Amino acid sequence: MSQEWPLWEIFIRGQHGLNHRHVGSLHAPDAGMAIKHARDVYTRRNEGVSIWVVPSAAITASSPSDKGPLFEPANSKVYRHPTFFDIPEDVGKM
Numbered sequence: 001m002s003q004e005w006p007l008w009e010i011f012i013r014g015q016h017g018l019n020h021r022h023v024g025s026l027h028a029p030d031a032g033m034a035i036k037h038a039r040d041v042y043t044r045r046n047e048g049v050s051i052w053v054v055p056s057a058a059i060t061a062s063s064p065s066d067k068g069p070l071f072e073p074a075n076s077k078v079y080r081h082p083t084f085f086d087i088p089e090d091v092g093k094m
Contacts, residue, residue, distance in 0.1 A: 008034040009059060011052040012042055020052050028053075 005027040011020035023042045028034035034053040042048070062070055 013050040
């Protein structure tokens with residue numbers, strides 16, 4: 001009977017970036033080992049300055065079938081639309 005190590009999602013922040021981006025996944029027994037493996041696998045050319053590892057089981061994602069109701073603007077909340085606000089002429093172009 002073999003036990004598989006948990007799956008970790010790897011996020012790396014580049015030297016010139018301010019945000020972390022998802023670069024892949026790997027299996028490791030714990031977070032510390034996941035960081036070490038991620039360093040070896042995903043930052044071979046010293047391009048990263050920070051690594052985040054997140055257990056895949058801890059990530060909750062929306063379903064692609066929910067795309068419409070989740071991302072469409074709420075028509076009942078007109079105050080969120082830019083046409084709701086009057087811009088004074090003094091402001092000029094925005």
